Amino acid sequence: MKYILVTGGVISGIGKGIIASSIGTILKSCGLRVTAIKIDPYINIDAGTFSPYEHGEVFVLNDGGEVDLDLGNYERFLDINLYRDNNITTGKIYQHVINKERRGDYLGKTVQVVPHITDAVQEWVMNQAMVPVDGHKEEPQICVIELGGTIGDIEGMPFVEAFRQFQFKAKRENFCNIHVSLVPQPSATGEQKTKPTQNSVRALRGLGLSPDLIVCRSSTPIEMAVKEKISMFCHVNPEQVICIHDVSSTYRVPVLLEEQGIVKYFKERLDLPIGDSASNLLFKWRNMADRYERLQKTCSIALVGKYTKLRDCYASVFKALEHSALAINHKLNLMYIDSFDLEQTTETEDPVKFHEAWQKLCKADGVLVPGGFGIRGTLGKLQAISWARTKKIPFLGICLGMQLAVIEFARNCLNLKDADSTEFEPNARVPVVNPSLISQFEQKDLSFVGQDVDGERMEIIELANHPYFVGVQFHPEFSSRPMKPSPPYLGLLLAATGNLHTYLQEGCKLSPSDRYSDASDDSFSEPRIAELEIS
Secondary structure, eight states: OEEEEEEEOSSSSSSHHHHHHHHHHHHHHTTOOEEEEEEEOSSSSSGGGOOHHHHSOOEEOTTOOEEOTHHHHHHHHHTOOOOGGGEEEHHHHHHHHHHHHHHTTTTTOOOOIIIIIHHHHHHHHHHHHTSOOTTOSSOOSEEEEEEOSOTTOGGGHHHHHHHHHHHHHHOGGGEEEEEEEEOOOOTTTOOOOOHHHHHHHHHHHHTTOOOSEEEEEESSOOOHHHHHHHHHHTTSOGGGEEEEEOOSOGGGHHHHHHHTTHHHHHHHHTTOOOOGGGGGTTHHHHHHHHHHHHOOOEEEEEEEESOTTSGGGGHHHHHHHHHHHHHTTOEEEEEEEEGGGGOOSTTTOOHHHHHHHHHHHHHOSEEEEOOOOSSTTHHHHHHHHHHHHHTTOOEEEETHHHHHHHHHHHHHTSOOTTEEOTTTOTTOSEESSOGGGHHHHHHTTEEEEEEOTTSOSEEEEEESSSSOEEEESSOGGGGOBTTBOOHHHHHHHHHHTTOHHHHHHTTSOOOSSSOOOSOOOOOOOOOOGGGGOOO
């Protein structure tokens, strides 16, 4: 097993997750079996209890694990399904060690950070790195490990010490460290500064880890003189300094890494079984990045939710929409609308925000109401759903979005004015969706086209005589991939660009040519969501 540890310096949020995902993508494209682990130094057991404004969205894995959003990056880039134990937190490690202490596994010894916590980290990493992914019987060959936070943080010290020890246990030919650092460029001088990176690498070395590659993040391409300066003061060869500047899309990052010889470096440094033709293996990613940068036509989608002030709160939704837009050769214009601003009551009225929110909604080619919880902002979501339904605007409701679509339809089409969810009102006079009400909905053309295996929980709704009005109880955004967009999201984008009817007529196949136009398609053929091959 080969281990690649990705650490970060200077600031948090520097892009370690994208770098780690891109490295894994490159190595997978070379024919290697790759897995990934994310280490978060916070004391929480998992990300499930976080406010979205704390760490962005909570990504949900196939096994139900609620984890950091970076695991979403790994799954999307690598096209694999990970497990809850691929996300390690301080809370998980301490809970594991305390449980062993309570059982008497340490035979009465004093339990300490070193060696007990550090040993637990190493054991967890080795055990999880060997778990096969996606049905493979063979264990992975490469494990990419991202250590969250910034070198020097007190929370991350036990993990750094664990890997200081681990590098000797794994042996040099099986372990390498990639350090991601920031090269700032103050506007006053315009000069790219290397001192923060020098200090970060010095701190890392002081803790016992020496970087094999230094990935320098910058707003603009790094000049050769700057690269050579970093090489000299950080004690690495110039080819060990990799420069990643801000690009138009994250799809370009694997290409930039590959162009700077990272495949050749890993092949030699870790003695990897990579052939000489590996340079052509990222052709699909390069082509996708090129297409993204050439897009001319735009599709505007209104995302009506509660956590719109931070884009990471809906990271997977954004990516699923972007994957679908790219598949039909359109640029995504995602307009975030706080559902609270769509409401107009004496308590919430803000004329400026109210006007701006409705102006965005009226401009949208499609409307999406994502998952969420709580009563706040639900009135605005109901109004957005009603607007999409009555104005024939393509609509997709996810989880709570589907539930609210059912409530809106019951109130305004079935004349059940007291219709509500017991989640909001435990004593609701007309709770929906109630199986006894299904026939009433279907008489008015709202069909329940998907159910759970027991036939008790309604999973998918669809409205006839509408270009696209669909709700799903599950979260299809978590399974969307850059080259395999999620069908419900793809359906929304196709309908929003007027191409759904053509897509269905041609057997649900996407053409690589740029044949999808902005021409509207007013022929409502009552498309069934099953035709979009939802699985």
